[in-house]
Structure formats: structure tokens, C-alpha cells
Amino acid sequence: MAERTYKRSLPRLRDPMAVAFYGHCKNHELRFQRCTDCQAWRHVPRDLCAKCGSFNWEWAKSAGKGKVFSWTTAMQPMLPPFADAIPYSPVVIEMDEGVRMVSWLTNVANDDLRLGLPVEVEFEDVTPEVTLPKFKKVVSSQ
Numbered sequence: 001m002a003e004r005t006y007k008r009s010l011p012r013l014r015d016p017m018a019v020a021f022y023g024h025c026k027n028h029e030l031r032f033q034r035c036t037d038c039q040a041w042r043h044v045p046r047d048l049c050a051k052c053g054s055f056n057w058e059w060a061k062s063a064g065k066g067k068v069f070s071w072t073t074a075m076q077p078m079l080p081p082f083a084d085a086i087p088y089s090p091v092v093i094e095m096d097e098g099v100r101m102v103s104w105l106t107n108v109a110n111d112d113l114r115l116g117l118p119v120e121v122e123f124e125d126v127t128p129e130v131t132l133p134k135f136k137k138v139v140s141s142q
């Protein structure tokens with residue numbers, strides 16, 4: 001068995017929807033559920049559309065772009081494997097499709113975090129099985 005070098009927590013891939021979500025991430029695609037009756041996007045994955053009550057949905061590909069909606073900066077590690085990262089800032093990203101997800105910014109210092117900061121997804125293959133969606137600040141070409 002290969003040595004596990006990634007020390008931080010990994011998603012539990014037991015629920016079929018989590019398996020599907022991270023399966024798309026492994027292919028470097030960010031996909032969210034979208035209701036095929038009313039077209040509402042949703043995340044985290046679940047059976048029922050909260051807008052229209054439909055059980056019909058698809059995995060629709062996100063454009064991968066969004067904005068910083070919120071964050072908190074941890075000054076003490078909540079878990080030992082994060083001790084080398086403090087201070088670190090888990091962020092809530094609001095995607096252009098309207099759904100929000102918790103993630104990590106890869107190229108933004110804590111002091112440079114701003115509400116509405118434009119970001120785009122990138123993927124980090126942390127183990128042979130798991131790829132995590134993370135985000136980077138969109139650098140303007142001007």
C-alpha cells in the first residue's frame with residue numbers, strides 16, 4: 001500500500017452523491033446539481049430541489065468562477081495537521097451559478113482577502129483518489 005503523504009482531512013467518499021461530486025473533481029471539472037425542471041442550481045448535493053420540489057436533476061458543469069462571500073481566519077489550528085498553515089482562512093465562495101461552497105484560496109494572503117474578490121477554481125490532486133477544488137484570485141491582465 002502506498003504511503004499516505006497527505007496529512008489533512010479528506011472527504012468521506014461513502015455517500016453516492018459525494019462520490020459523484022469528487023469524481024468530477026478528479027476529472028478537474030466542478031459540477032453542481034441543477035434541477036432539470038426549474039434549472040435551479042444547488043450545493044451541497046441532495047435529492048430534492050428546494051425551489052420546486054422536484055427529484056429530477058443533473059450534474060451540470062460550473063464555469064468555475066465566483067467571488068469571495070465570507071471567510072474566517074483561524075489563528076489556532078482546529079486540527080493538528082493544519083498547524084503548519086496558521087493563520088489560514090477557510091473561505092465561502094459564491095459561484096456565478098449562485099451556489100456557495102467552502103474552500104481554500106491558494107494565492108491570496110489573509111490580509112488581502114476582500115468581500116467580492118473574483119476567484120476561479122483550480123484543482124489539487126492531494127491523493128491518487130482525491131482531488132480537492134480550491135480557488136485562486138483572478139489576476140487581471142491590465
Ligand SMILES: [Zn+2]
Nearest residue numbers: 035038049052
Ligand atoms: Zn427545481
